[in-house]
Amino acid sequence: MKGEIAVMGIVLCVLFAGCVQQPEDETIKIGALLPLTGEVMIWGENTKNGMELALEEINKEGINGKEIEIIYEDSQCSPSKTSTSIQKLISVDRVNVVIGEICSSATLAAAPIAESNQVVLISPGSAADSISEAGDFIFRNYPKNMQITESVIEVLDNLGRNRIAIMYVNNDYGISLKENAEKIFAGEIAIAEAHDQKATDFRTTLAKVKEQNVDAVFLATYYTDGALILKQAKELNLDVLFVGPDVFDDPEVVKIAGNAADGIIFSTVKPGAGPAFTEFSSKYKNKYNKEPGFLADFGFDALNVIAEAMRQGNFEGEEIKNFLYDLKDYPGASNTITFDSKGDVANSALVIKTIKNGEIVLYEAD
Amino acid sequence: MIEAYILHLLILICIYAILAMSLNLITGYAGMLNLGHAAFFAIGAYTSTLLVMAGFPFWFAFLAAAGMAALFGVLLSIPALRLRGDFLAIATLGFGEIIRSILLNWTELTRGPLGIPGIPKPELFGFEFGALHWYFVLAFAVTVATYFILRKILAGNFGIVLKAIRESEPVSESLGKNVKLVKIQAFALGACFAGLAGSLFAHYITFIDPSSFTLAETILILLMVTLGGMSSLKGSIAGAIILILLPEPLRFIGLPSAMVGQLRQIIYAGLLLALILKRPKGLFGEKWFKGIVSEG
Numbered sequence: 001m002k003g004e005i006a007v008m009g010i011v012l013c014v015l016f017a018g019c020v021q022q023p024e025d026e027t028i029k030i031g032a033l034l035p036l037t038g039e040v041m042i043w044g045e046n047t048k049n050g051m052e053l054a055l056e057e058i059n060k061e062g063i064n065g066k067e068i069e070i071i072y073e074d075s076q077c078s079p080s081k082t083s084t085s086i087q088k089l090i091s092v093d094r095v096n097v098v099i100g101e102i103c104s105s106a107t108l109a110a111a112p113i114a115e116s117n118q119v120v121l122i123s124p125g126s127a128a129d130s131i132s133e134a135g136d137f138i139f140r141n142y143p144k145n146m147q148i149t150e151s152v153i154e155v156l157d158n159l160g161r162n163r164i165a166i167m168y169v170n171n172d173y174g175i176s177l178k179e180n181a182e183k184i185f186a187g188e189i190a191i192a193e194a195h196d197q198k199a200t201d202f203r204t205t206l207a208k209v210k211e212q213n214v215d216a217v218f219l220a221t222y223y224t225d226g227a228l229i230l231k232q233a234k235e236l237n238l239d240v241l242f243v244g245p246d247v248f249d250d251p252e253v254v255k256i257a258g259n260a261a262d263g264i265i266f267s268t269v270k271p272g273a274g275p276a277f278t279e280f281s282s283k284y285k286n287k288y289n290k291e292p293g294f295l296a297d298f299g300f301d302a303l304n305v306i307a308e309a310m311r312q313g314n315f316e317g318e319e320i321k322n323f324l325y326d327l328k329d330y331p332g333a334s335n336t337i338t339f340d341s342k343g344d345v346a347n348s349a350l351v352i353k354t355i356k357n358g359e360i361v362l363y364e365a366d
Numbered sequence: 367m368i369e370a371y372i373l374h375l376l377i378l379i380c381i382y383a384i385l386a387m388s389l390n391l392i393t394g395y396a397g398m399l400n401l402g403h404a405a406f407f408a409i410g411a412y413t414s415t416l417l418v419m420a421g422f423p424f425w426f427a428f429l430a431a432a433g434m435a436a437l438f439g440v441l442l443s444i445p446a447l448r449l450r451g452d453f454l455a456i457a458t459l460g461f462g463e464i465i466r467s468i469l470l471n472w473t474e475l476t477r478g479p480l481g482i483p484g485i486p487k488p489e490l491f492g493f494e495f496g497a498l499h500w501y502f503v504l505a506f507a508v509t510v511a512t513y514f515i516l517r518k519i520l521a522g523n524f525g526i527v528l529k530a531i532r533e534s535e536p537v538s539e540s541l542g543k544n545v546k547l548v549k550i551q552a553f554a555l556g557a558c559f560a561g562l563a564g565s566l567f568a569h570y571i572t573f574i575d576p577s578s579f580t581l582a583e584t585i586l587i588l589l590m591v592t593l594g595g596m597s598s599l600k601g602s603i604a605g606a607i608i609l610i611l612l613p614e615p616l617r618f619i620g621l622p623s624a625m626v627g628q629l630r631q632i633i634y635a636g637l638l639l640a641l642i643l644k645r646p647k648g649l650f651g652e653k654w655f656k657g658i659v660s661e662g
Contacts (some may be wrong), residue, residue, distance in 0.1 A: 079578050
C-alpha cells in the first residue's frame with residue numbers, strides 16, 4: 001500500500017511542480033493543437049512545418065522585442081484529448097490564441113472552451129460547415145466545404161451535366177460535401193455511395209455507377225481513395241467526367257492513378273502561381289528539402305495573421321478577434337485572407353483546375 | 367486560472383472512475399472480459415444528448431441514459447450467457463463495433479460522423495451546471511453515489527455469487543445459484559453506470575461523435591481496471607486517477623518541439639509498463655482462486 005501511495009504522490013507532485021513553475025513571460029505564447037501522432041499525423045506534421053517556417057521569420061525581427069513561442073499539444077484528432085489540451089493551454093500557459101485542430105470533430109470540441117475563455121481559436125484545416133456557427137472567437141483560414149461544393153456544382157452546371165453520381169468517403173468531410181451537393185444541385189443525383197476511408201477496392205461501386213449511365217461523378221473523397229477510384233474506373237472502361245474537391249490538387253494523384261487521372265476537373269484554393277505561394281514554397285523547400293505538403297501553407301498563414309495582429313499591438317483574445325474581423329485581403333500563401341462575420345475565409349479565391357497529360361493545369365472551358 | 371485545468375482533469379477522473387468501476391463489476395467481479403464497454407458509454411452519451419436536444423429535462427435524459435444502456439446490457443448478456451473466456455471477449459468486441467457502426471451510419475438520428483455539437487450544459491431544477499466547479503460537484507456526486515451503491519451491492523450476497531461464478535460456474539450452479547440471472551444482472555448494472563458516465567461526458571465536452579467511443583476507449587477503461595486491481599472499486603478509482611493524470615506532467619517537461627508528440631507517447635507507455643511490472647495484480651488487486659478450484 002505504501003508503495004502505491006508513494007507512486008501516486010510522485011505523480012501528483014510532478015504534476016503540480018510543472019504547474020507552479022511559471023517564469024516571467026519573456027516570450028509571447030501561442031498554443032497549437034495538432035494531431036502529432038495517430039492516423040492523420042501527416043497533416044499535423046505538415047501544418048507544424050508550415051508554422052515553424054513562419055515562426056522563424058517572425059522571430060528574426062520579434063514583436064516588440066519579444067519572441068513568439070509555440071506550445072504544441074498533441075490532440076490526436078480526438079475530441080476528448082483536444083478538450084484537455086486546450087484547457088491546459090488556456091489555464092496553465094495562459095495563451096490568448098490557439099491554432100488548431102485539423103479534424104473538424106476536434107475543433108468542435110475545443111470551440112466552446114475557447115469561446116467561454118475569450119481565446120481566439122483559428123483552425124488551419126477543418127472544413128465542416130458547423131464550425132461557422134461555433135462562436136465569435138472561432139476562425140478558420142481553410143475554406144468550408146460549402147464553398148468548394150458550390151464551385152464544383154457550378155462546373156457541372158456550366159457543362160450542362162444534370163444526372164450525376166456521388167462517391168463519398170464515410171466521415172464528416174465526405175458526408176458534408178455530399179449533403180451540400182444534394183442541397184444545391186438542381187439536376188438528379190442518380191446514386192450516392194459511401195465508402196470507408198481506408199477502402200482500396202471500388203469496383204463494385206463503380207459497376208453500380210456504370211449501370212446508372214450518369215453524366216458525371218462527383219468524388220467527395222481524399223486524394224488516395226479518389227485516385228484509386230480514377231484508376232479502377234479506367235480499368236472498368238467507365239468513361240465519364242469526374243469532378244472533385246481541392247484534395248485532387250496534389251501530384252500524388254497522378255502518381256497513383258497514372259494517365260487515368262487525366263480529365264478530372266476540381267475546384268481548389270491554391271493560387272499555385274501566386275507570388276506569396278511561390279515565395280513560401282521555395283522557402284519551404286530550402287528548410288525541409290521537400291515540396292510543401294497538404295495544409296503546410298494554411299499553418300504558415302494562420303501563424304502569420306496572428307503575428308500581424310500582434311505587430312499592431314493586439315495581444316488579448318478580444319483585440320485579436322476584432323483585428324481578424326477587420327483584416328482585409330491579407331496576402332497569404334494559401335489564399336488572400338478576409339474573414340467574414342462567421343470567422344470563415346470570405347469568398348476564397350477558388351480556381352478550377354484539371355489534369356492534362358499528367359500535369360495539373362488551370363481548367364479552360366472549351 | 368490554473369484551477370480550470372485541474373478541475374477539468376478532476377471531472378475527467380470522475381467520469382472515468384465511474385466507467386472503470388462499472389467495467390470492474392463485469393470483468394473484475396464476474397470475470398467476464400468485456401471489450402465492448404465503450405458501447406454502453408456511447409449509448410448513454412447519445413441517449414442523453416438526443417433527449418435533451420429534443421427538449422426533455424436533464425434529469426430525465428440522465429436516467430434514460432442509464433436505462434437505455436442497461437437495456438443494451440441485457441441484450442448483450444443473452445448471447446454472452448453461452449460464451450466465456452476468449453469467445454465472450456470476441457462477442458463483446460463485436461457488440462462494441464456494431465454499436466459504433468450504427469452510430470456512424472444512422473445519420474438521420476445521430477448525424478453520423480459529423481457528430482453532435484452544442485450539447486447544452488445540464489440544468490437541474492432551474493440550476494445550470496455551466497461553471498466548471500459546479501460541473502465538478504455534479505460529477506463528483508455521481509461518482510460517490512456510484513461508489514457507495516456498487517459497494518453496497520457487491521458487499522452483499524450478489525457480490526459473493528458474482529465471485530463464485532467467476533471462480534467456477536458449475537460449482538455455483540450446483541449450489542443452487544441462478545448463474546444466468548446473475549450474469550444478466552451484472553451486465554445490466556455495469557452498463558447502467560457506464561450510461562450515466564456517458565451522459566456526464568456528453569454534457570461536459572458538449573460535442574460527441576462516434577470516434578470518441580472506439581475500442582481504444584474500452585482498452586483505456588480496461589487498463590484502469592487492471593492497473594487498479596480486479597474486483598476492487600477503490601482500485602478502479604485509483605486506476606482512473608493515474609491514467610488520466612499520467613500523461614499530464616509530460617506536457618511540462620519541455621520536450622523539443624520536433625518530436626514532442628512521439629516522445630510523450632513513448633514515456634507514457636514506459637511508465638505504464640513499469641507500473642504493471644511492479645504490480646502485476648494491480649494496485650489494490652484481489653487474488654483470483656482460479657486454478658485451485660478447477661473448471662468442471
